[in-house]
Amino acid sequence: MTRDENRYWNPYLAGVALGLVLLATYLLTGKGLGASGASFRAGAAVVNAVAPSHVEQVPMLAATTEDGSPLKNWLVFEVVGVALGGFLGALTSGRLRGETLKGSTFPAGGRWAMAIGGGAVMGVGAQLARGCASGQALSGGGLMSAGAWAFFLAFFGGGYALAALVRRQWR
């Protein structure tokens, strides 16, 4: 059988599979899935290694050291699993390849700047919202939380508002 790297699961079946993973997570662990929380803790661990006295003075950073290391946290281990599952998925689908995804006429350096800048904006947003697309829209949304649904709608609003402005990077 030849692998077609442009073949994906049917989106509805993929959605049901994703929903069942989320459901299992609620049932087994008492909370949903997440992503940005682990990224924050990775950053907090770096700051804690370099300047532990500074961490004590910043409330949100200090809160990550409650159980000792900022990395001693369920979400951190879950995101290690996400990387593992993503790697296995890419390996078996033919999509594992070192590259920068961008349009053919757009410079790689510009695309890298967009990635870091867009990522930083999402980092600020995820702190305000107490979660990202995973921890808030998906996990809060699946519990029919009003705040999560407001986040979900605003998320699409923010994306559509800016889409035309940054389309050039895909051309």
Place this chain on the structure above:
Amino acid sequence: MIFPTDLLSQDALTPVSLLGAVVLGAAFGFVLERSGFGRAQKLVAQFYLTDMTVFRVMFTAVVTAAVGTSLLAAVGLLDLKAVTVNYPTYLWPMIVGGLLVGAGFVVSGYCPGTSVVAAASGKLDGLLTVAGVVIGMVAYAEVQPAVAGFHDSGKLGGVFLYRLLHLPPLALAVLIAVAAVGCFAGAGAIERLVNARRDPAAGPLA
């Protein structure tokens, strides 16, 4: 009530609960990859209306989880409140946070979770998005005391749509599932309309 379990609780931090975290995370990452969410073009196509896979997968997952949790709660297998207590609403920061995450998504090409999948698939732009998220989150933590008023505004506690609408959770979950079928038909119609006016040889986002 059998669920949620104490053994694998996210608060337990025991070896078995952390092993559970890796296994559930791996399942999450694998499904995201198979959905196409390790590729920026597949994700941002949602915002150019050429491919609404993101909406289909996300909304189907939310419906599945909503029907599943409310059904298990209705038959007494799940203590729903033990889970929902972890999802308080802070209305204004959640709306502004959603706008920022959506804007950052279309700029970077990923969300914080899918950027991890992309990085694990070898995508340098995915890895740099992960780095950007870390930088943004730590930077926000540094200035958070100065914006604490807004950070904690709209603090409404646990607000759930079925309570606002005075419906049993399962009834609302079923209504959302029915609405989803209509939304998916609408999404398909928009895709066909947009793609009919484009040159298919020019690529998915040109």
